[in-house]
Amino acid sequence: MGATEGRTRGAAAAPPGLRTRMPRDERRAQLLTIAEELFASHGYHHISMDDIADRAGVGKPVLYRHFPSKLDLYLAIVDDQGERLVGAVHATLDPFREPAPGNPAGDLDALAVDGLAVIEGIVRAYVAYARAAGRSAALLFESDVMRDPVVRARVLAPDTTIAGAFADVLVRITDLDADEALVVARTCTAVGRAAATEVVRPDGGATADDVTRLVPRLVWRGVRGMLRRPLSGAPSAPGGSATGI
Numbered sequence: 358m359g360a361t362e363g364r365t366r367g368a369a370a371a372p373p374g375l376r377t378r379m380p381r382d383e384r385r386a387q388l389l390t391i392a393e394e395l396f397a398s399h400g401y402h403h404i405s406m407d408d409i410a411d412r413a414g415v416g417k418p419v420l421y422r423h424f425p426s427k428l429d430l431y432l433a434i435v436d437d438q439g440e441r442l443v444g445a446v447h448a449t450l451d452p453f454r455e456p457a458p459g460n461p462a463g464d465l466d467a468l469a470v471d472g473l474a475v476i477e478g479i480v481r482a483y484v485a486y487a488r489a490a491g492r493s494a495a496l497l498f499e500s501d502v503m504r505d506p507v508v509r510a511r512v513l514a515p516d517t518t519i520a521g522a523f524a525d526v527l528v529r530i531t532d533l534d535a536d537e538a539l540v541v542a543r544t545c546t547a548v549g550r551a552a553a554t555e556v557v558r559p560d561g562g563a564t565a566d567d568v569t570r571l572v573p574r575l576v577w578r579g580v581r582g583m584l585r586r587p588l589s590g591a592p593s594a595p596g597g598s599a600t601g602i
Contacts, residue, residue: 385423388413393434397492400501401431431502432511438497439515442486446519446549449478453526472530472580477573479523480549484565487553498554516546531580545576 379387391412395404406427410420424430453475487494497515502508520542527538552568563571 381423384415384419388415388420388423388430389434389437392430393437393493393496396431396434397495401427402501406430428505428508432508434493435496435500435508435511438490438493439511441490442483442497442515443518445482445486446479447522449482450475450522450526473573473577475523475526476545476576476580477569479519479545480552480573480576481569483549483553484556484569487557488565491557494553494557498550498557516543516550519549520546527580541580545580548572548576 388409392404392409395408395412404427406417406420409430410417413420420430424433487498490497497512500508500512503512520539523545524535524538524542527533527541528535531538531541533541549572552572555563556565556568
């Protein structure tokens with residue numbers, strides 16, 4: 358789609374007489390916000406730098422002073438969204454990095470109780486991010502530029518960071534070594550991504566409550582089987598296996 362069609366589809370450009378000078382940081386933030394909205398609504402390939410400059414009411418030289426190319430602009434938006442997602446998940450994981458007050462280090466029963474809460478927290482963080490980001494969540498979860506290896510690496514970078522943090526927790530509560538824990542953690546982050554995508558589907562997917570209730574329990578059934586030892590007092594199913602949630 359050409360720039361002319363893109364401009365017709367978007368909001369009208371600001372008349373030259375209404376264009377105002379902004380401090381550099383403020384202008385950069387404005388351009389990011391406008392570009393994010395356009396990319397999220399129409400996709401990377403259907404938006405040109407002309408479209409973004411016109412929507413912002415600036416000339417293209419101003420836009421290129423902040424971002425050398427459309428790809429640089431897109432990656433800046435992806436990085437910003439990724440930081441928001443990682444921040445949300447880290448806030449969930451932080452309480453589980455150390456034993457809770459009153460629980461000595463190595464208290465595996467206490468950590469095992471926390472296991473489901475950790476997974477629930479991760480899924481809730483993914484879902485909450487997606488709901489808050491709205492259409493912009495598509496830039497991380499449904500990017501139309503994933504064939505570009507640079508974009509793909511940046512889009513998936515938040516999942517890599519999250520998986521590493523979750524793997525550290527898994528090593529503490531399971532018999533998994535670091536490499537095995539990372540495989541499980543990557544699977545869990547993929548589940549979190551899928552859960553978030555389900556919630557923001559335009560055709561009406563599952564509700565956030567449904568996703569955060571069902572998905573963590575499904576994942577926990579598998580992780581619980583790898584705990585170093587069963588929960589104290591946990592009821593056992595016939596055959597000696599502990600019942601899962």
